[in-house]
Amino acid sequence: MKIGFIGCGNMGSAMIGGILKKGVFAKDEIIVSNLTEEGSKRSREKLGVVTTMDNCEVVKNANIVILAVKPQFYEEVISQIKGCLTPDHMIVGIAPGKTLAWLEEKCEQPLKVVRLMPNTPAQVGEGMTGACANDRVTKEDLDQILAITNSFGRTEVVPERLMDAVGAVSGCSPAYVFMFIEAMADAAVAQGMPRKQAYQFASQSVLGSAKMVLGTGMHPGELKDMVCSPAGTTIEGVRTLEKNGFRSAVFEALQAASDKGKQM
Ligand SMILES: NC(=O)C1=CN([C@@H]2O[C@H](COP(=O)(O)OP(=O)(O)OC[C@H]3O[C@@H](n4cnc5c(N)ncnc54)[C@H](OP(=O)(O)O)[C@@H]3O)[C@@H](O)[C@H]2O)C=CC1
Numbered sequence: 489m490k491i492g493f494i495g496c497g498n499m500g501s502a503m504i505g506g507i508l509k510k511g512v513f514a515k516d517e518i519i520v521s522n523l524t525e526e527g528s529k530r531s532r533e534k535l536g537v538v539t540t541m542d543n544c545e546v547v548k549n550a551n552i553v554i555l556a557v558k559p560q561f562y563e564e565v566i567s568q569i570k571g572c573l574t575p576d577h578m579i580v581g582i583a584p585g586k587t588l589a590w591l592e593e594k595c596e597q598p599l600k601v602v603r604l605m606p607n608t609p610a611q612v613g614e615g616m617t618g619a620c621a622n623d624r625v626t627k628e629d630l631d632q633i634l635a636i637t638n639s640f641g642r643t644e645v646v647p648e649r650l651m652d653a654v655g656a657v658s659g660c661s662p663a664y665v666f667m668f669i670e671a672m673a674d675a676a677v678a679q680g681m682p683r684k685q686a687y688q689f690a691s692q693s694v695l696g697s698a699k700m701v702l703g704t705g706m707h708p709g710e711l712k713d714m715v716c717s718p719a720g721t722t723i724e725g726v727r728t729l730e731k732n733g734f735r736s737a738v739f740e741a742l743q744a745a746s747d748k749g750k751q752m
């Protein structure tokens with residue numbers, strides 16, 4: 489085994505899905521632990537990876553160890569595994585607020601530490617991950633990490649001070665986008681469109697719009713202007729969104745998410 493996941497829920501399994509699909513690691517090179525036997529069974533059946541109920545087993549069998557449990561379990565898990573860590577290990581945190589310095593301090597030894605902030609679109613190979621690492625992580629180590637994160641989407645290496653912003657703009661934002669899609673579909677349903685069709689219209693429009701921003705390099709405002717015909721329908725919707733504080737609501741939501749990350 490070369491890579492281990494302590495915790496394999498929504499985020500862990502999304503990452504492993506991409507890793508397996510791109511062949512960065514084979515199933516028998518990935519070991520995961522869960523809290524419950526039910527979780528272990530889910531990981532074996534869904535992903536076909538090696539499972540254990542012993543977190544130290546993960547550490548003993550992998551040089552890259554990803555902590556994919558909820559932030560409130562980080563301390564407990566680290567206290568279980570710190571005795572099994574060696575200088576060859578790379579510890580990877582994916583939780584908001586758990587800084588490089590905090591992770592190294594809790595492990596009680598000089599270690600290679602990486603922080604990632606992935607997101608659930610990793611599950612379909614369209615993830616966005618922010619990454620930073622401490623000084624002990626070499627360029628080769630980081631390249632290895634990037635090969636992993638690039639297997640399930642795009643990655644940007646950022647200074648650690650931006651990790652809370654990354655958490656908000658890409659870690660959390662899929663939830664906000666899903667709410668936007670759901671709301672648009674609800675409106676279409678209200679106008680008589682069947683629910684399934686409404687999700688397709690709303691989702692494909694979000695997907696295409698995102699591809700236009702990434703693919704053309706044009707300013708989102710310019711792309712918006714291209715949709716708004718003079719005295720047309722779209723500009724009426726823009727007026728209504730502005731009147732209801734759409735941009736401000738998004739701004740405040742991301743600020744709240746980022747602030748929360750700083751407190752964790
Ligand atoms: N979900 C998201 O969109 C994102 C999440 N993250 C971060 O990823 C981390 C995981 O979140 P997420 O995947 O959503 O959480 P989930 O609740 O979906 O998964 C948590 C996993 O941890 C396991 N677990 C709990 N306690 C232990 C333990 N003591 N030892 C071993 N395994 C344990 C659970 O096992 P069992 O199934 O048996 O209970 C489960 O597999 C969090 O730190 C979160 O902040 C980061 C970016 C995005």
Ligand SMILES: O=C(O)[C@@H]1CCC=N1
Nearest residue numbers: 583584655659660661
């Ligand atoms: O809600 C959370 O705290 C996690 C981190 C980013 C997305 N989900």
